[in-house]
Amino acid sequence: MTGKKVFIVIPAYNEAKAISKVLDDLKKNGYRNIIVVDDCSSDDTAIVARHHKAIVLKHIINRGQGAALKTGTDAGLNLGAEFIVHFDADGQMRVVDIKKLLTPLIAKKADVVLGSRFLGQKAKNMPFSKKISLQLGRIVVFALYGLWLSDSQSGFRVINRKAAQNIKITADRMEHAGEILGEIKKKKLRLVEVAVTILYTDYSIQKGQSWSRGPALGLKMLLRRLLK
Numbered sequence: 001m002t003g004k005k006v007f008i009v010i011p012a013y014n015e016a017k018a019i020s021k022v023l024d025d026l027k028k029n030g031y032r033n034i035i036v037v038d039d040c041s042s043d044d045t046a047i048v049a050r051h052h053k054a055i056v057l058k059h060i061i062n063r064g065q066g067a068a069l070k071t072g073t074d075a076g077l078n079l080g081a082e083f084i085v086h087f088d089a090d091g092q093m094r095v096v097d098i099k100k101l102l103t104p105l106i107a108k109k110a111d112v113v114l115g116s117r118f119l120g121q122k123a124k125n126m127p128f129s130k131k132i133s134l135q136l137g138r139i140v141v142f143a144l145y146g147l148w149l150s151d152s153q154s155g156f157r158v159i160n161r162k163a164a165q166n167i168k169i170t171a172d173r174m175e176h177a178g179e180i181l182g183e184i185k186k187k188k189l190r191l192v193e194v195a196v197t198i199l200y201t202d203y204s205i206q207k208g209q210s211w212s213r214g215p216a217l218g219l220k221m222l223l224r225r226l227l228k
């Protein structure tokens with residue numbers, strides 16, 4: 001499976017403490033094509049990633065996760081990727097789940113596969129506020145794009161080359177997740193959700209996010225939908 005041209009794209013912002021283990025795990029599991037997009041981190045994220053022989057692309061200002069995914073996905077396409085995996089730098093995603101997401105793509109049954117935290121019992125230790133905001137996110141995505149998903153804000157996705165060429169990411173920050181779904185619907189790409197386990201670690205919880213991120217995201221997605 002890893003013989004196929006699979007590229008792992010990792011947006012990273014100040015993840016020097018976590019990214020080393022993520023890159024080690026990927027290498028141990030045979031993933032060789034790894035692109036880290038360092039978004040003007042103030043820590044040693046880029047140095048650590050280079051030390052692990054990842055391809056490191058750098059933004060000279062902090063542009064956001066969506067912009068970093070676009071940079072990394074475009075680079076993967078230029079390097080001949082058949083499949084592109086969007087994967088986090090903070091250790092919350094499990095490398096073993098990548099194969100599960102790749103399977104429907106390799107079988108040509110999907111163009112995009114999303115990892116879902118809510119198929120089965122896969123959302124262990126998720127903070128309550130996060131659960132609520134993700135449930136609200138599902139409703140927003142359904143209202144805006146007519147897609148009813150178990151986990152509409154998943155950042156764990158694998159896309160084939162055709163999908164990578166067709167999905168245009170213009171949202172620089174977190175609202176890219178909704179934008180990508182809109183593109184999937186508009187371009188009639190085949191979408192499948194697969195259960196994954198996302199780890200809520202002391203590190204990820206401590207890094208935290210403000211309570212206002214969910215509502216702000218919903219509002220930005222709505223504005224984009226209205227203006228596009």
Ligand SMILES: Nc1nc2c(ncn2[C@@H]2O[C@H](COP(=O)(O)OP(=O)(O)OP(=O)(O)O)[C@@H](O)[C@H]2O)c(=O)[nH]1
Nearest residue numbers: 011012013015037039063064065068088089090204
């Ligand atoms: N390039 C880039 N990456 C970012 C930025 N913000 C976050 N990321 C990365 O995107 C990934 C996910 O970010 P998180 O802030 O953990 O968001 P999340 O996983 O959706 O939310 P939690 O479940 O609360 O952790 C991590 O690999 C981050 O390093 C950014 O501004 N630029």
Ligand SMILES: [Mg+2]
Nearest residue numbers: 088090092204
């Ligand atoms: Mg995270």
